[in-house]
Amino acid sequence: ACECGAILRGVKSPGDCRVFGTACTPDKPLGACMVSSEGACAAYYHYGRTGAATA
DSSP states (O other): OOOHHHHHHTSSOGGGSTTBTTTBBTTBOOSHHHHSTTSHHHHHHHHOOOOOOOO
């Protein structure tokens, strides 16, 4: 279910997780990546991916 381990290792992105944004949200977190507001999934949920790289 929760792919937090793979996300923390950089193997997957939050969008690759099957429960991201559906069963797993900041209001109902399923893993550590969503629990903290600084977690990878929580940040991705709130701010998304802009696709614009800055130097």
